[in-house]
Amino acid sequence: MVSISWNRSALAVALLALLGLAAAPPPAAAAVFFVTKTADTLDGACDADCSLREAIVAANALPGADVIVLGAGTYTLTRAGAGEDAAATGDLDVTGDLSILGAGAASTVLDGGLLDRVLDVAAGVRLEMVGVTVHGGKVADVGGGIRNAGTLVLTRCAVSGNTTTGGAGGGIWSDAAGSALAITASTISGNTAAGNGGGIAAGGTMTLADATVSGNASSTGAGGGLYLFAEISATIDNATITANTAAHPGGGAFVEGAPFISDHRAEFRNTIVAANGAPSQPDCSGSAFSGGYNLIGDGNGCSDFKSATHDQEGTAPALLDPRLGPLAQNGGPTLTHALLPTSPAVDAGDPDPAGSGGQSCEALDQRGQPRPGRCDVGAFELGEGCAPGPVALCLSKSRFQVTVAWRTPQGQSGNGQAVPLSADSGYFWFFDPANVELTVKVLDACGPFGRFWVFLSGLTNVQVDVTVFDTVSGYTRVYHNPQKTVFQTKLDTDAFETCGL
Secondary structure: OOEOOOOHHHHHHHHHHHOOOOOOOOOOOOOEEEOOEOOOOOOOOOOOOOOHHHHHHHHHOOOOOEEEEOOOEEEEOOOOOOOOOOOOOOOEEEOOOEEEEOOOOOOEEEEOOOOOOOEEEOOOOEEEEEOOEEEOOEEOOOOOOEEEOOEEEEEOOEEEOOEEOOOOOOOEEEOOOOOEEEEEOOEEEOOEEOOOOOOEEEOOEEEEEOOEEEOOEEOOOOOOOEEEOOOOEEEEEOOEEEOOEEOOOOOOEEEOOOOOOOOOOEEEEOOEEOOOEOOOOOOEEEOEEEEEOOEEOOHHHOOOOOHHHOOEEOOOOOOOOOOEEEEEOOOOOOOEEEEOOOOOOOOOOOOOOOOOOOOOOOOEOOOOOEOOOOOOOOOOOOOOOOOOEOOEEEEOOOOEEEEEEEEOOOOOEEEOEEEEOOOOEEEEEOOOOOOEEEEEEEEEEHHHHOEEEEEEEEOOOOEEEEEEEEOOOOOEEEEEEOOOOOOOOEEEEEEEOOOOO
């Protein structure tokens, strides 16, 4: 069992400010619950000894919109028993308005333990989550990670590695009378459905902005990334939908057609839907509506995308390559696909500036980086080379971006915090700013040797993955240190043969 301690007064101020509640305090009936352990217990109280399940049960019992604060750690569900709706066993049933505030998607993980879905949101209920990963859910019906019949709002979250074995929505299923789904600055990746919608299956209303939908699969259905039901009111803006697969049309996105003329529609704008896979219509299929400035790898399956609305689209014989980097930690709270400098998405978004009243791009990209001038299509704004940040070093004239992911034997995980030292070198700390865990240097040896070199050294024995991304070529090197192994010095003089680019 992992115990978590809190400075409650400071955290309360911070979370109220983050959730926009500082100027308007919650009703007196609302409560803030601090989770103190990762173990999945249920002893009837959320006090100094409080699990996530105990906090949710306590919040469900109170009127008003309550708040749960989660520290870094992996909160794995272990109380088997699917089918009940009181959060006593299996998934975490949310039956009252609730906000869950994590320490960041890389650090705070809600793991279903493959015994049930992770979260179940009841009709008429609003759940907001910030800085959390939902992982390891598995069900025989709909919603492998989350089933939503109410209102679900995800900000700077990740939904990954969830599964349905006989229903739609591997990552998220959201549909019921009055249901709503809003996803911002988040990543939906690596989910699988034995039905439609490997990543998301949604009806009602939905917004997806500055978000990535990547590597999801529908093993027997359509819509590997997104499956949108008829009569949905959806806006997909500055999203990147790529590397998803489906057994039927719409590897990236499938939109059901409405039997009658309707004002409800699924509108895509400033969005990449490309490099997905399906036996036919690999990227888009169905009744998708273009709001303009999209990039579609194969546009044959969605007839509304066209040059008149400033969309770029390829065809089956000539697919349009979006020129994306791998799904990686490119700065910001969640994983993204970086645009390569040669991507046709660069400077191809809506030129109408944000805030002008037009259908412009989002003001910030998924990482929180500004979009100056004419924006790029998709969730990632290229900017000038590497974008430095709290978890990203930019080395060798800012051509190479270096990020680090770590995991302890106890299941704690996170991103290394980056500290630059020179134009070519820097270091990362994991647990304490005064404790250096890993150093890195990227050297330009193109003149004498025709290579960029990568040198690494470490003072740690936890699992570490170091990702070095060449922002010019799009090539990536990942250096792995196994769990409980002293980090071995690496002198890679063959790292990048990309000098001529």
